[in-house]
Amino acid sequence: MLNRKKLEILTIKELKEEYSFLSDYFKDNLINVENKENLTLIQLLDSIDKIEKEENTIDDDQIIENIIDYTNQMIEFLGMNDNKVKTLTIYPGYNKYGEKENYDKIDVHAGEIICIVGPTGSGKSRLLADIEWAAQGDTPTKRIIHIDNNPVDIANRFSAGNKLVAQLSQNMNFVMDLTVYEFLKLHAQSRMVENDEEIVKKIIAKANELAGEKFTKDTPITSLSGGQSRALMIADTAILSSSPIVLIDEIENAGIDRKKALELLVGEEKIVIMATHDPILALMGNKRIVINNGGITKIINVTEKERSILSELEKLDKIMQDMRNKLRYGKEITLDKKI
Numbered sequence: 001m002l003n004r005k006k007l008e009i010l011t012i013k014e015l016k017e018e019y020s021f022l023s024d025y026f027k028d029n030l031i032n033v034e035n036k037e038n039l040t041l042i043q044l045l046d047s048i049d050k051i052e053k054e055e056n057t058i059d060d061d062q063i064i065e066n067i068i069d070y071t072n073q074m075i076e077f078l079g080m081n082d083n084k085v086k087t088l089t090i091y092p093g094y095n096k097y098g099e100k101e102n103y104d105k106i107d108v109h110a111g112e113i114i115c116i117v118g119p120t121g122s123g124k125s126r127l128l129a130d131i132e133w134a135a136q137g138d139t140p141t142k143r144i145i146h147i148d149n150n151p152v153d154i155a156n157r158f159s160a161g162n163k164l165v166a167q168l169s170q171n172m173n174f175v176m177d178l179t180v181y182e183f184l185k186l187h188a189q190s191r192m193v194e195n196d197e198e199i200v201k202k203i204i205a206k207a208n209e210l211a212g213e214k215f216t217k218d219t220p221i222t223s224l225s226g227g228q229s230r231a232l233m234i235a236d237t238a239i240l241s242s243s244p245i246v247l248i249d250e251i252e253n254a255g256i257d258r259k260k261a262l263e264l265l266v267g268e269e270k271i272v273i274m275a276t277h278d279p280i281l282a283l284m285g286n287k288r289i290v291i292n293n294g295g296i297t298k299i300i301n302v303t304e305k306e307r308s309i310l311s312e313l314e315k316l317d318k319i320m321q322d323m324r325n326k327l328r329y330g331k332e333i334t335l336d337k338k339i
């Protein structure tokens with residue numbers, strides 16, 4: 001989407017590169033951009049003198065509003081809708097013995113959670129890497145990944161700014177000397193969102209809901225605990241990142257409310273794919289992909305029957321969490337409830 005903020009920052013040249021149809025729009029509407037491609041639209045309008053504006057009835061605000069409306073309608077019409085992914089498809093490759101995987105394809109839809117399970121060394125991280133890489137038969141597994149029924153074009157595969165996939169790994173180490181607020185504000189500005197203050201506040205509030213111990217906007221990011229920084233990155237990925245696909249390599253030991261974390265990510269219509277052996281997370285998923293010897297051997301749909309166990313598991317989990325807290329705060333361990 002184009003908004004006023006983005007329009008204020010991008011030069012005419014950058015605008016035309018991102019929205020090629022604007023070249024015709026400028027011509028048709030007699031906006032002369034020749035030799036002015038390095039200016040922003042606002043600078044260009046400022047450079048036209050008053051008399052010329054009056055003669056040609058040029059109204060800056062009207063022009064800006066029209067360009068934003070026109071661009072967003074064209075984005076919609078051409079199906080360019082920024083980075084929204086409806087379906088991710090995995091086509092079969094080969095296991096470590098060179099045997100073909102036995103399935104036609106696996107479709108994953110926006111808002112779904114997929115878990116990857118399998119013994120140590122079986123190839124879970126490899127599958128995550130295939131997805132991150134948008135593999136085109138060019139990885140050891142020879143799998144092919146399609147996004148919205150098409151291979152990912154080369155620019156998108158390697159572009160840093162427009163990443164399809166956000167990767168949340170177990171270790172988050174910040175080295176920048178910034179407060180939480182400054183860090184998020186920078187990210188919000190780089191994404192050119194209009195209401196950055198509001199978004200930064202929302203991310204901090206959500207991250208604090210996920211993290212055990214609260215932090216403030218003035219906390220330096222280098223002094224966040226492991227759980228707090230992970231909570232911050234999850235909230236940031238859910239709310240601010242444009243990446244429609246989120247890959248998570250093990251979330252269970254992160255010291256955060258993992259159920260809320262997943263709900264937050266999926267609530268934003270992301271596709272979440274994670275390697276996990278945590279039964280609570282697995283039951284929150286829609287499907288489980290089972291891997292053995294480098295190959296996908298089974299795809300299990302989580303049934304209502306399986307999911308009905310979730311509330312029991314959550315009760316057990318709460319007992320464990322309470323015990324952990326007792327340990328943490330130096331209390332005696334007691335079992336308050338009957339299991």
Ligand SMILES: Nc1ncnc2c1ncn2[C@@H]1O[C@H](COP(=O)(O)OP(=O)(O)OP(=O)(O)O)[C@@H](O)[C@H]1O
Pocket residue numbers: 094095096118119120121122123124125126127140141293294295
């Ligand atoms: N189909 C395959 N063909 C060839 N090599 C493969 C295949 N699948 C996985 N491998 C390789 O096997 C090794 C182990 O795989 P990987 O690290 O993905 O396992 P994992 O299940 O994530 O293990 P862990 O649970 O210990 O983290 C890696 O070097 C990986 O590249």
